[in-house]
Amino acid sequence: MRSPEQLVERFRSEGLKITPQRQLLFSLLHENAEHPTAEALYTTASAQMPGISLRTVYQTLTDLTEMGELGQVTFDGGAVRFDPNLTDHHHAVCNECGAIADVSIDHLDAVSISEPNHFSPSSTSVVFHGTCARCTTPTSNLDKPTNNQTK
Amino acid sequence: MRSPEQLVERFRSEGLKITPQRQLLFSLLHENAEHPTAEALYTTASAQMPGISLRTVYQTLTDLTEMGELGQVTFDGGAVRFDPNLTDHHHAVCNECGAIADVSIDHLDAVSISEPNHFSPSSTSVVFHGTCARCTTPTSNLDKPTNNQTK
DNA sequence: TTGCTTATTCGCATGATTTGCAGATTAGGT
């Protein structure tokens, strides 16, 4: 996703309005690597702007997605998560705490469908399920994040 | 998933009852490569057994999943789809018609997370999005399946 | 076959997530 400043520019140039709600969400999403759900963003946004509507959060998220400024991902049927990282990347989901990390992958080009077929893939997405560093470390389970996995 | 006969055996041996509803679902799922949703199975089942409850379909599907006889997959936030294929495989989703095909993958072992990290993957799933053979073929669009993609 | 026990089925209520709608509000230009 572009910076809040650049988004403001883009919105302006498209005749869209720069509201405080949008500006807040721009900043909350900027470089956000948490893959938050709409609900999570709403909670955070509400702390800074009491009265903001969940509907507005959904609306803005949908708008940004349609503008190609935001990505969406879902894992195992949970709620949709938003991803401002638009670079080509994949995800690693921790079975313990539900954390989702962006990962780059080596040799993805080597992966191919083995049986003879006529499927023309336009994109390939890889999801690793496993245990993250934090949950693997035997010591200091105190600051281990709580399980945020929706399902 | 095991054959209906084997499932009947397993259910019996575990003290579970063999109801006509379960038997019907066993047969509908056996070697079913359509990745149906609960709703889709309910529709099919209703044709053969009017009066069967959607609740029962969900219940049976959940039971089979918990018994490890059935797999679940979801794509792009749509409804859960059930997969009787328990072999190690991946999926190719057609952007046009929503069809989902099971695929085997070559060189998956070559795929690795590139940046230094301590994530221990226990499983890796790959999803291809693209156009299936049927939707690619320019001729005979007549028998092209309708778009079953939920979202 | 009859009857008993307990698993199952079924329908409805409820929960979670997301979208549609309409009226109130406000950004941004005149």
Next chain:
DNA sequence: ACCTAATCTGCAAATCATGCGAATAAGCAA
């Protein structure tokens, strides 16, 4: 300051899935 269209908000409603309790029926024993 004023206008107008875009936006925000609250609520209804759609979709998907699960909890619950009453009714039903499978499987077993006599």
